Amino acid sequence: VRTTQQEQQAGGADPLTVDVVVLGTGSGGKMVAQELARAGRVAVVEATRVGGDCPYVACVPAKSLLLSARAGLPWTAAVAVRDEASAHREDTGAAAELLEQGITVLRGAGRLTGPGRVAVGDVEVRADVVVVGTGSAPVRPPVDGLDGAPTWTSVDALSTDERPGRLVVLGAGAVGCELAEAYAGLGSEVALVQRSGHLLSREPAWVGDLLAQSLRRRGVDVRTGVGAKAVVRDGDGWALALEDGSSLPFDRLLLATGRAPNLPAGLEEVVVDARCRVLRDGAPVPGLFAVGDVTGVSNYTHSANHQARTVVAEVLGHGRDADYSGVPRAVYTDPAVFCVGDTTRTEGVLRASFDVGEVARAHLVEGVEGPRGALDEACLGPEADSWGAELALAVRARLDVDLLAHHVRAFPTWSEAVYPALRDLLAARA
Numbered sequence: 001v002r003t004t005q006q007e008q009q010a011g012g013a014d015p016l017t018v019d020v021v022v023l024g025t026g027s028g029g030k031m032v033a034q035e036l037a038r039a040g041r042v043a044v045v046e047a048t049r050v051g052g053d054c055p056y057v058a059c060v061p062a063k064s065l066l067l068s069a070r071a072g073l074p075w076t077a078a079v080a081v082r083d084e085a086s087a088h089r090e091d092t093g094a095a096a097e098l099l100e101q102g103i104t105v106l107r108g109a110g111r112l113t114g115p116g117r118v119a120v121g122d123v124e125v126r127a128d129v130v131v132v133g134t135g136s137a138p139v140r141p142p143v144d145g146l147d148g149a150p151t152w153t154s155v156d157a158l159s160t161d162e163r164p165g166r167l168v169v170l171g172a173g174a175v176g177c178e179l180a181e182a183y184a185g186l187g188s189e190v191a192l193v194q195r196s197g198h199l200l201s202r203e204p205a206w207v208g209d210l211l212a213q214s215l216r217r218r219g220v221d222v223r224t225g226v227g228a229k230a231v232v233r234d235g236d237g238w239a240l241a242l243e244d245g246s247s248l249p250f251d252r253l254l255l256a257t258g259r260a261p262n263l264p265a266g267l268e269e270v271v272v273d274a275r276c277r278v279l280r281d282g283a284p285v286p287g288l289f290a291v292g293d294v295t296g297v298s299n300y301t302h303s304a305n306h307q308a309r310t311v312v313a314e315v316l317g318h319g320r321d322a323d324y325s326g327v328p329r330a331v332y333t334d335p336a337v338f339c340v341g342d343t344t345r346t347e348g349v350l351r352a353s354f355d356v357g358e359v360a361r362a363h364l365v366e367g368v369e370g371p372r373g374a375l376d377e378a379c380l381g382p383e384a385d386s387w388g389a390e391l392a393l394a395v396r397a398r399l400d401v402d403l404l405a406h407h408v409r410a411f412p413t414w415s416e417a418v419y420p421a422l423r424d425l426l427a428a429r430a
């Protein structure tokens, strides 16, 4: 087992030769490294934290703050729980795990220097297989006056000890909606601004509209169909001027308007085929793969993991295509949102829906009353992130509605909500 330090001291000497080198140890890269280390010599290159964003500054702390807010924890307790859950943003344990598996860990920003060649600092690594898993970074929106204003990215919002009195969230995708709910629940005054007509613009309007209702009930000032014009001074403070002439004063402005691939030096773009091979002029570059957000295919940890398994299989000689048809798009708000497939298609589809509030389970839970959601290819309702999984499998396996409708679900679970909609679909196609 080599330590990071010993490796770095090797700089300037002979190149390090391994079978596989992985750039970026996020969800995708770390899984590739760990799986392939069982079969050969593996080195990883990591610019910040071994483990990437998810455990330290993305999925895990975001879910932690949401759950703490729902449990009614005060801010300082919520921060303590968040920091414990995200290992205090310290990757010692994750790095040790890799070293114990015999993986060489190199610290620094890796660059691609030629076929099968990677450099980090003055260390050169040669490998038959190079896997790029360098993730993504938040896009800074083109809003006048941002420079010098107290802005946050999601990383700041998930690692700070500061609870802003007034938080404006710009962008209502999954990240914006989750952080708006979390901060409102933890005592900030929150406004959420979305240029398109509804929250979660990629999903059907009814999903975004029901979520907006829920966030408004929690005190969030939801503004849809209006863009940000400029950040302006407001007395001693700041305000976000909107295109409709209104303005929202803030102490912090959270920029949640999307992410772009984080390309390592030596790579101008990443386009992958179904085996996650990087394509140049339409043809796979021998020995070069990419996984995770950098591929721009699907920005989820579970997608990065699916791509990682695809690369591992390909490298070990039993390749199979990645299949994204059943990839869930979950948002962990309350109610949770769970979408799969093309939820906005209108041509050639039969639709059915059902109010989750009508199932027996809803009558057992305090606070669930009236229509709380519906089933389409999208689900919205309590714990939809769990019970929607059966529909993701159904979409991926192209299961017939008849089988799905006659499948027996335990009583009283939320999953019973899918039956009435399936029954209506059967009737509609008869």
Ligand SMILES: Cc1cc2nc3c(=O)[nH]c(=O)nc-3n(C[C@H](O)[C@H](O)[C@H](O)COP(=O)(O)OP(=O)(O)OC[C@H]3O[C@@H](n4cnc5c(N)ncnc54)[C@H](O)[C@@H]3O)c2cc1C
Pocket: 023, 024, 025, 026, 027, 028, 029, 045, 046, 047, 048, 049, 050, 051, 052, 053, 054, 057, 058, 059, 060, 062, 063, 108, 109, 110, 111, 133, 134, 135, 136, 154, 175, 262, 263, 264, 265, 291, 292, 293, 294, 298, 299, 300, 301, 302, 303, 304, 332
């Ligand atoms: C607030 C938030 C909440 C989220 N919640 C969820 C969720 O609940 N569920 C879900 O599935 N997804 C969620 N996501 C998305 C998820 O975090 C990403 O899809 C996932 O982390 C992508 O993993 P990755 O493999 O692309 O690597 P990343 O986690 O992006 O890590 C990439 C790594 O590469 C390193 N790196 C970059 N450039 C170089 C270089 N040149 N050399 C060496 N290393 C380099 C970086 O330092 C980083 O450690 C969330 C995202 C955010 C922002």
